[in-house]
Amino acid sequence: MIAFGCEDKNRSPIIEDRICPKCGRDIEVFLLGGRIMEDAVCECGYVIEAQEPILKVTDRKKEN
Numbered sequence: 001m002i003a004f005g006c007e008d009k010n011r012s013p014i015i016e017d018r019i020c021p022k023c024g025r026d027i028e029v030f031l032l033g034g035r036i037m038e039d040a041v042c043e044c045g046y047v048i049e050a051q052e053p054i055l056k057v058t059d060r061k062k063e064n
């Protein structure tokens with residue numbers, strides 16, 4: 001097993017295979033807490049984009 005330093009187990013990324021919707025190849029994505037940590041690029045060029053953490057959309061700063 002690969003240890004990720006002293007970090008909390010819950011913070012360890014997991015690698016999951018996703019099927020490319022374009023060419024059908026397996027793409028390895030890094031998941032952390034159920035979301036994609038970083039962009040995963042398929043050999044065909046398709047990109048599975050990283051997912052942002054869920055944020056509150058308040059946009060209060062726009063109301064200057």
Ligand SMILES: [Zn+2]
Binds near residue numbers: 023
């Ligand atoms: Zn592909």
